[in-house]
Amino acid sequence: MNRVDVCWSCRGGVVAGEGFCPTCRVIQPPDPRRDHFHYFGLNPGFDLDLGVLDTVYRQRQQQFHPDLFVSRGATERRYSMEHVTRLNEGYRTLKDPLTRGEYLLKVTGFREQTPENATPSDPAFLLEIMEWRETLEEVDLKGKNAAMQLQQLRDRMMETCDAEVVTLGKGFHDWFVGGKREGLAVAAQHTDRLRYFTRFLDELDRKSELFF
Amino acid sequence: MSVLLDIAEPGQSLRPHEVRPEDRKRVVGIDLGTTFSLVAAVDVQGKPACIPDDEGRVALPSVVCYPQDGRILVGDRAIAASEQYPTDTIVSVKRTMGRSLDDVVASEHRTGFGLEAGEGGMVRIVTSHHRVSPVEVSAHILKVLASRAEEALGGSLDGVVITVPAYFDDAQRQATKDAGRLAGLEVLRLVNEPTAAALAYGLDQGREGLYAIYDLGGGTFDISILRLTQGVFQVLSTGGDSALGGDDFDHLLCEYILKEIDEADPSPAVLQICKAAARQAKEMLSRVDVCEVRVALPHGEPFGIRVTRELFEEMIDDLVRATGTPCRRAMKDAGIRGHDLQGVVLVGGSTRVPMVRQYVKELFGREPLSDLDPDQVVALGAALQAQQLSGTARGDMLLLDVTPLSLGIETMGELVEKIIARNAPIPTARSQDFTTFKDGQTAMAIHVLQGERELVSDCRSLARFELRGIPPMTAGAARIRVTFQVDADGLLTVSAQEQTTGVQQSVAVKPSYGLGDAEIERMLREAMVHGEADWRQRLLHEAKVEAERVLSAAGAALREDGDLLDENELKRVKGLMLALWEASQKEDHEGINRARETLDRETVFFAERRMDRSVRKVMTGRKVDEFQ
Missing domain, CATH: 1.20.1270.10 (Substrate Binding Domain Of Dnak; Chain:A; Domain 2)
Structure with missing residues (x-):
């Protein structure tokens, strides 16, 4: 059921989380209890239409952006800032498959914190990562094919990442659509793999910048 | 009774939907450039235009001369006086805004005036008879532009938008805003120059899609990738070099001229003359393949120096290519490739150099757009944004900008832990929890940094402060939440708070690399604005x-x-x-x-x-x- 808040300005009733008071039309603070999906009006899940995300993002910006509140009072300006900060955070989180996956694992209560270990605990995966690293180390950065070799390695890694995204997406789908809790364990495992691969890509990109 | 209903009716007597002429606010956009500055306003038809001075010139040279008699000359008058007062004439002050002496010396060219370290290591300019901060010099330029606008618009200004290079860091932005305050102006917003340029282009021509804005000005280089959709200008990524521009071309030519006339240790006056000759040669070489400039020194015969375009292009080749790295990085950050772009827009006077145009064409694989005057387009866009912010614009356009550089704090081992990543849409706020590493530790030093590198020494230090009053606990038990907040101007505020106990200790820090609030207040009082x-x-x-x-x-x-x-x-x-x-x-x-x-x-x-x-x-x- 929708909760009712009081408009801070005219003290009329406002459905919690509504952006503007229906009576006096003044901006309301964002509802901290809404998660990013709810805030964007999207169904929680891994598969989302990025075009819709973009459109909602733009529309909300056009409602709440601080530029539109420059000549208003201090409270209204603060709420506008809070909305847009919230909006930017949600957009950033949902847009990228890795952060979206990590966020979903929190929202579903599967795990509170994203693990921060520098090396994976699964020995087989550790070996896999080390092989990638070795290939990267073996690129002779002074050699004349270095830029091309890095690009090829990057393309291969991107394919690997794409495959991870598909697998973790299936895991989330199993939970959200099929109601199977073990889907989340699969999703978590592959989200972790994606995180290590993303770190590897960052390292690779830092090396590639030498050839920019 | 009817009075009561009237005053209670929103959208009628108190908040009109229609903009009445008397509600029009006097707001302007100011492009505070390295070599020259402009002011623009939007007319009744909604079209932006630059405001000229009495003699019809729109560009005000960003030059300030402080003769010993206490006068302050700005623009062409300062240039006219520069030969007489070479050590009291300040040029390219933008290069020193919000920077430390070390930064400036590392990249600086020969100048007639001196530089020294002031409060907190920031640059102070030393003339033959006094010291002045870059912020004050910029304020003097802003004042001249503001009074020009006030005369044209018939009254005092309600607000201004000032543009900054997208790649300006927090200290440089803060310094720019301080200069506005010091000039007695209400700074509605700092807007990034490429974004302002896009605004001018987008509205003029109703374009949609992905655009790159390549902005090579007098002293700074910026690249921004934007997406235009139904009046929303979304910056996807930005990059650049805040110490690379046409000034550097002049500098190389000037060094060449000095060598040709055999002056190893030129006096400030000779330096001024050679710099002017260098600029002249550069401008001519945009139109012709060979030119000859006359260098008339105070004593002796004038020299005629011949420069070919080929030689000039050889000189600047490395500099022009240096703009490629930020461009490629910005495209990667935006997740796009050259062929995804609908267009590349050229901004800044230095994009008149044919070699720069050729390079941009190669880089993005398409002919760049330059239908608007590259010198004016930033000011025009700033005027549109000022109008928008004053709430009296007609169109529905919105700028969504990003923070150009990552922000973080120092952690163990002199490493930087990033809290806000570069190219994050602003305004934004992010928190991260840290803990104590000693038993009974009651204070924690927080060092705020900006930059992409991993080592503290490779990033810019913005502020240091100490969170005190942490209740004594075993190591690792305290939870200190550090929150970074970047506002719509791109300015950062940092606060820290101990979470585990009910005790809420929090310290808010505004990086004060530009000028301390106390110093600003003092100057405001002195200036009696x-x-x-x-x-x-x-x-x-x-x-x-x-x-x-x-x-x-x-x-x-x-x-x-x-x-x-x-x-x-x-x-x-x-x-x-x-x-x-x-x-x-x-x-x-x-x-x-x-x-x-x-x-x-x-x-x-x-x-x-x-x-x-x-x-x-x-x-x-x-x-x-x-x-x-």
Whole structure:
């Protein structure tokens, strides 16, 4: 059921989380209890239409952006800032498959914190990562094919990442659509793999910048 | 009675939907450039135009001359005086804004004036007879532009938008805003130069899609990738070099000329002459393949120096290619490739150099657009944004900008832990938890840094502060939440708070690399702008805005739920509203606030009744749903 808040300005009733008071039309603070999906009006899940995300993002910006509140009072300006900060955070989180996956694992209560270990605990995966690293180390950065070799390695890694995204997406789908809790364990495992691969890509990109 | 209803009607007497001519605010956009600056305003038809001086010139050279007699000459007058006062003439001050002496010396060219380290290591400019901060010099330029605009628009300015290079860091932005304050201006917003340029282009031509803005000015280089969709200008990524520009081309040519005339250790006067000759040669070489410049020194025969375009291009080749790295990085950050772009827009006078155009064409694989004057386009866009912010614009356009550089704090091992990544849309706020590493530790040093590198020594230090009063606990038990907040101007505020105990300790820090607040206040007093009267004006304005909101809210409440009040109550509420309206017509902010508080307090019972009604409505709504 929708909760009712009081408009801070005219003290009329406002459905919690509504952006503007229906009576006096003044901006309301964002509802901290809404998660990013709810805030964007999207169904929680891994598969989302990025075009819709973009459109909602733009529309909300056009409602709440601080530029539109420059000549208003201090409270209204603060709420506008809070909305847009919230909006930017949600957009950033949902847009990228890795952060979206990590966020979903929190929202579903599967795990509170994203693990921060520098090396994976699964020995087989550790070996896999080390092989990638070795290939990267073996690129002779002074050699004349270095830029091309890095690009090829990057393309291969991107394919690997794409495959991870598909697998973790299936895991989330199993939970959200099929109601199977073990889907989340699969999703978590592959989200972790994606995180290590993303770190590897960052390292690779830092090396590639030498050839920019 | 009718008066009461009138004042209570939102959107009519108090908040007009239609912009009446008398509501038009005097707002302008200012492009505060390295070599010259411009001011622009939007006319009644909604078209932006640069405001010329008495002699019809729109570009004001960013040159300030401080002769010993105490005059302050700005622009062409400063240039005219520069040969007489070479050591008192400041050029390219933008290169020193918000920077430390070390930064500037590392990249600086020969100048007629001296530089020294001032408060906090920041640059101070030393003339033959006094010291002046870059912020003050910029303020003098801004004042001249502001008075030009005031004359043209017929009254004092209500606000300005000042542009900054997208790649300016926090200290450089802060310094720019401080210069605006010091010039007595209400800075509505700092806007990134490429974004402003895109604004001018987008509105003129109704374009949509992905665009790259390549902005090579006198002293800075910026690249931004934007997406234009239905009036929304979304910056996807930005990059650049805040110390690379046409000045560097001049510098190389100047060194060449000095060598040709055999001057190893030129006097400030000779240096001025050679710099002018270098600039002249550069401009000619954009049109012809070979040129000859005359260098007339104070003593002796004038020299004629021949420069070919080929030689010039050889000189600047490395500099031009240096713009490629930020471009490729920006495209990668935006997740796009050259062929995804609908167009590349050229901004900044240095994009007139044919070699630069050729390089941009190679880099992005397409012919760049340059249909608007690259010197004016930033100021025009800033004027449009100023108009938008004043709430009187007609169009629906919105700028969504990003922070150019990552922000973080120092952690163990002199490493930087990033809290906000570069190219994050602003405004933004992010927190990260840290903990104590010693038993009984009661204070924690927080060092705020900006930059992409991993080592503290490779990033820019923005601020240091200490969080004190952490209750003594075993190591690792305290939870200190550090929050970074970047506002719509791209300016950072940092706060830290201990979480585990009920004790909420928090320190807010504004990086003060530009100038300390105390120093600004002192200069404001000296300059006798603002002061007591302006402060009161501000309080009054805020009180009026609040009163207007409360009256509009009360009016809406009465229309919606007026039936909840009996006749006496209604009369009383309306009486209080009238009292507030009357107070808001006077110039006493305390009186307005008192009347507003009384209305607030005396209508609590009304609010409670309305709340009950709303709750009942929602309950009823649910029952209907359930029955369906």
